[in-house]
Amino acid sequence: MRISEAFDAYRDDYILLMNQSARTVECHECCKKLLLSHIEDKPVESLTLEDIRHWREEMAKKRRANSVRVYIVRLRAVLGYLNIRGIKCIDARLIPVPKREATVPVYLTEAEVDAMIACAYNLRNAFVISLLYSSGIRLSELIALNRGQIVDRRFTVIGKGRKPRLCFIDARTEHLMEAYLKSRTDHHDALIVSFEHKARMTATNIQLLVRNSAARAGITKKVTPHTLRHSFATNFLKNNGNMRYLSAMLGHASLDTTMMYAHVVDRDLQKQYEKYHTI
16 A cells, blocks of 8 residues: 555545544645655555654744644554554554644734724625634634524534534624625525625635735734634633633633633733732
């Protein structure tokens, strides 16, 4: 079995059978492409630890540490699958997983989000920005939304791991949604549609409208749809929201993931320091 065949077998026998997300399939295919661009598509039993070490070192020159970690984990999953099947190859347990690099998410203030909405090119774009910020949903979850799915400012999405979760929007977003839907003349099921094609908007187009709205608002930070998700989480915690509830609303499998937003409690730490430290 060649390396490409091993990746394809894992995809067909595990990822697709488990009904994992399109994003997982995309990551899996990207990992296969990156590995094969570094080494030839040779029999999987001839893949060595040295091959993997060189591949990891090459990726580290061009990619962030956490991205490298994702691809190493993906390769380990494929090899572990082959190990279980009894196919001769490297024991996946011999490949170390790089430690996750701690990061502080880039986020927008309430005023910056307000400016983006005010500077949006049209009503649809303003609604998209407001929806992402008020609900904290992922880009893929936004794209999948249909008309009529949001009722009484609440709706359910199917997130990572195919797990459903309850999400909410605020009054501003509800008002923009009603105005946007009233302005549409098409009958497409999608909540957000492309004006040109009258079809469900693509990830690329939504990323572009978010970036353009940030530029029109004079924001110099790199702003993506995920930045608005970070902004939702940061705003929630700044207003003394509960970390466990936030984890549920974001659809995190572990509270440890939500802890990336702990930077917002720095204000409280400083207040405690100033209150209890004496000189």
